[in-house]
Amino acid sequence: MLEVNGVSYRYQNNPWLFKQLNLVIHPGEVVGLYGKSGTGKTTLATILAGLKKQAQGDIKVDGNLYPIKGFQPVQLVWQLPEKVVNPKWRMEKVLAEGGDLDPELLTALGINEEWLNRYPGELSGGELQRFCLARALGPETRYLIADEMTTMLDAITQAQIWHTVLQLVKQRNIGILAISHDPHLLKRVCDRIINFDELVGNVY
Template sequence: MQLKANNIGFRYDRGPWLFRGVNLSIGPGEVVGVTGPSGRGKTTLCRILASYESPLEGEVTFNGAPLTKKGYHPVQMVLQHPEKAVNSRWKMHRILNEGYQPDEALLELLGIQQEWLTRWPHELSGGELQRFCVARALGPNTRFLIADEMTTMLDAITQAQIWQAVTEIAKKREMGIVVVSHEAKLMQRLCHRVIEF
């Protein structure tokens, strides 16, 4: 099982190329870091890997075949700003159950308290909300997780708790992870290899 970006390129409208000729492969259980200066297209690369965007050149494949958007997607993405990833008009239990129904063991591992389920997104802190976004992304059919600055906006304790839970689940399931971050210590601790983008 492998997620591969094959010679992909992207630009907005007719502007300059954001990137071209990018090749990247992530295997089961592998944690790959992507780092580099702002504005180089790291988030766009993540969006392409998760099928939010389509490359203008090349393709992304899963197990050797082009990714399809039908059904539960095997590649899930967690954004830097959780408030942008949830419907503010839904309560948290509905947001959480949008793709699948997580078991209580996962919620407990991520530190999600039962009383949060009946709250609105604006009633939660950024760290609490991000825990829900992570839980929602870790469905039973998720094979690769794209973490785009997933814990950058959170305090150190919350960062450590979330990453401990995610890496524990990834190891158990042999789930691949792409970690986008500017934090060198985090990359050294988590990643098997780091790519400068």
């Protein structure tokens, strides 16, 4: 279980972005999160993935308190894949950041073997996002934070990626937090949906 207990965050001495936030995601559960831009959804995503440190509160993953040594069991997939890969690395090296290559996962995500020798700039946005997802779904990943993961993709590619992700959720019992501005998408893929404004509560 991914537990967020009384987590608060603000940038330096600015007003609190959010305060006393609580959230639970169970293994195998797909939770949708929506809300207005600038309210802190992406900041929360980076905190859950261990990339930022909250000012207050704690986060537990399957009973283990952050920070966790070694591979992070919570992985984050961003909206813009070109921003989170090294443009000078071939895709095979990019994938290796997530652990050993899983041929079955690559096939499920529609990744052609010939793409492994390409650089990020030689792939389309949809192809590159498939690689980012494959990198995030390493064998030790227990929870996935999908922050507007398919927003920039065409409808067909978006549907293909989510179909594969939902299959993996069932097979590997992975919990997912899907952050999106698209309520129709969240209704299609999520077990339950949370309004971020209601989740945050009072901000002081």
